[in-house]
Amino acid sequence: MNIKTTVTQSAAVLEIDGWLDTQTAPELGAEIEALDPSVTELIIDMSKLEYISSAGLRLIVAAHKKMNGNLTLKNLTPEILDVFNMAGFSKKLNIM
């Protein structure tokens, strides 16, 4: 899994490439943790995300809380969206 981070003023864009599973989730957690406190809006680009498991879902929820709801998921493939639907909280998230 690769994460490409772009920060513009108060907004950050994370582009995740590959498999986000129990083994790789800590990398994403660390990346989000490392963001400057001035960042108040987070956009995660999932166009290249091939797979997500519950460990990844938990990080999304955590990031949502950290950003006070200013989290946007974009470019979800149908299979990733499917997982969010199964988790039952796709409606709570801002998915583009």
Place this chain on the structure above:
Amino acid sequence: MKHSILKETVVIFCAAVLIASTVAVIFSFVYNAGLTEKIAGQFARAGAASAARAIEGVDYDALTQSKSRDVYMQTRRTLKSICKSFELKYLYVYEPDTESDSIRYIMTVASDEKQDKMVASERGLGKVISHNLTEQEQYALSGEEHGEAYVEENAYGDVYTWICPIYKDGSVIALVGSDYSTAVLFQRTVKRTLVIIVPMICVLILAILISLFAIRKKILLPVKALSQRMNSFITDKGVGFQPLDIHLDNEIGEMADSFSKMSGDIKNYLANIKTLTAERTRTSAEFDIARRIQNGIVPENTEVLGKFYNAFARAKAAKDVGGDFYDCFEIKDGNLCAVIGDVSGKGIAAAMFMVMTRTMLHDCLSSGYSPADALNNVNNALCTSNPEGMFATVFAAVLNPKNGELCFANAGHTRPVITGENARFLEIDSGIAVGLFEDSDIKDNYINLKKGESIILYSDGVTDIVNKNNEFFGAERLFEVVRSSGDAKIAVKSLEIAASEFAAGAEQFDDYTVLALNYIGDKNILRLVPRESSLPELRKAVLAVTGKNRRGKKIYLACEEAFVNIASYSKATAVETEFEKQDHILRITFSDNGTPFNPVSANIKKKGFDELDSGGMGLSLIRQIAENMWYKRQDNKNILFLEFTLKEE
């Protein structure tokens, strides 16, 4: 030795001599005392009488009136001579005066010269002393000579006294007294006693010494020699077996002869035992070697594990070397060959025939012969060189582990059992044992084993086990024990336990041999360490079965969640993942050795969105993705079955 017989005998003999001597002395002394007393009395009487007659023979008046000194002295010499002759102490002549109670001495003599001189003056002629007449003196005066001497104690010592009257012209004119000394009397008695007793004791002692010598020579020394020989019989073998140098014609001699005979017998016996033991040792060593060779050919346990099968065999020979055999091996094309057989008879001969049969069968099957071809070949070879007319029942099978095809042929052996849902005895002709007839024309048979089914081969030593009620273990009991067995090792072990419980310690009469083949089939098992780092391996395995498509990723998602649950919470140390694909159904089984947890019945706590960052989504995902899931706890393992359809999405 506590006591010597010789010493004891000497003590007994001495005591006997002492007692006998004492009794003899007492009796002899009493007897002699009486005798000498009587003699003393007679001597005193005779002395007194002789003196009286001597006095009567001389002129009394000349004697008493001092008229003739010659007559007096002559008479005194006569009396003295009488006194000595009769061993008297004193002899005296006197005239009693009854009116004045006195006596007047006429003459006194003594045997002893010194005494004689003394009494010559003190009790000489005319000496008067006052004296009351004794009874004896009065008797004498009246003319009666008194019969008894009496003991008189006077100034001259204890004496026996005899009083005798002296007559003149028919009347008593004087008395004569004779004294016999009691001391002399005692001396005589002692002397007489000693004369009798001393020789007697000497003779007695001599007799005893001779007896002791004889006892020592005839009894003690031989017994001692015998005892020493018995004592050192085993320790001193050189001497122990020599004949004893005792030649006696009595019980002891007989005992010595018996002992000599016994030691000779023992010597021969020992020599025999030595020979026998040496022989036994050699035979036993050879038997041990034979047994080791047999154990090398027919090991007590054999396990053959293949990718698609497992096989396990157990053999227990009843005697040192037996006739049962089995063989189980994989050949070049990956097929598994299994042979079980039982040779007629037991012991070395059966073992040799067994080795020959087994080796030839092994060669044939290794070269790719079918079971029937192998059996027919071996049968022909055995028939051409079988002088003892031995034979063996054999069942041979070849399993193709890729498709479960089992090719088998029987030569008179017991019918095997097929285990599984459709457990049954294998239907097969009994056939004819190999080694009996040429051209026995054994045929191959085929069945297809289903996955998980096993074939159990056994010798009649299993079914013929007899318990204490004389009941056979039998094929039916065997069938019930193994019918639901999957794993070959478990089948063999449970049969061994059941058989041993049935026999309950009864002796094993026949060889016991069981061989089980379990057909696993095309099973895909992945063993994982329960850590997150194992996930790439799991992913690779899942996607290899499903293909790397959308459905495959979802199935993997369920697998990841199940695996992470086990890895994070169960404390398991090993996880096995088994994949079983049948048409469009994929079954994935997770078994772990962790703490019991049932993910099927576990309640999923409904959480709010904000709480979901703490987890709790995994189980829910699994339940949504898997078409079916069930759980069981078995052998201390959590076993979770997940069933997926491999539909396109």
